[in-house]
Amino acid sequence: MRDMTKKFLEDAFAGESMAHMKYLIFADEAEKAGFKKLANLFKAIAYAEFVHARNHFKALKKLGDNQQNIQSCIAGETFEVEEMYPVYKETAKLQGEKEAQISTHYALEAEKIHAEMYKKALNLVNEGKDYEAEKIYICSVCGYTTEEGAPEKCPVCGASKSAFVEF
């Protein structure tokens, strides 16, 4: 693929991913304000942006089989754990930015767990097996991720059991 087309498709993938994310965040806010049909509009259009992002991703030949896909997840999570978030968190601390310190700390703690879960998934898929955990629990405040059931209190942010979402 020609370089400029590749660059633009990568930018388009980033733009679609951020638009999708923004609309999901706005849908929650509309819902809270009692605007159900507006929330539905945001969710529907978020899905359209997912379709666009997927088309760009496929055109970039970035979609592989399950093994390749998991490897790409491990690489991303490992970069975040070893490079990105430690720098972002330290910078927020250095600059006295409290909210950024918290949001980067929350992310860093969860990505460590994600990297391990994806490594476990890769070992299973390498043997032709599906993942093992039946249920996964995510803290809706900080993103803490566990297979051990929702804890009474989130070990990362202190949120209560009711803040956990079951998958």
Place this chain on the structure above:
Amino acid sequence: MRDMTKKFLEDAFAGESMAHMKYLIFADEAEKAGFKKLANLFKAIAYAEFVHARNHFKALKKLGDNQQNIQSCIAGETFEVEEMYPVYKETAKLQGEKEAQISTHYALEAEKIHAEMYKKALNLVNEGKDYEAEKIYICSVCGYTTEEGAPEKCPVCGASKSAFVEF
């Protein structure tokens, strides 16, 4: 907010949005391959990345009320329609990149509709009213968006009625 912290939070929002998107795409592939628990893992972790992205977005003070949120959507969609996608599509054509021509064409056509829908939503919310459409239909192939029910054939990509997702 200090500039470097702001820059890093913006980068973190982009990174989390792309990770979220990648995991949703991979979840679909795992599902198709019959790996249900792996698909569930991808979806659960995608939600954790949503939580991280939302925390960064809030720390950046980018979350407003419904009116401000819709204005931000109109600005984004208008940029894509008037600036970004025409350039990306023309570049793909110039460079003979067929798949990129198609994926940018599909996106451009849908963003035009999104911009109009958000403008309609803003007028309603300005009067204190919820959005009007009860149901919204999205083509899962190209992202074409309509409130008029799923058409027999997608006017943008030609996909059949069964390719439409109802919201």
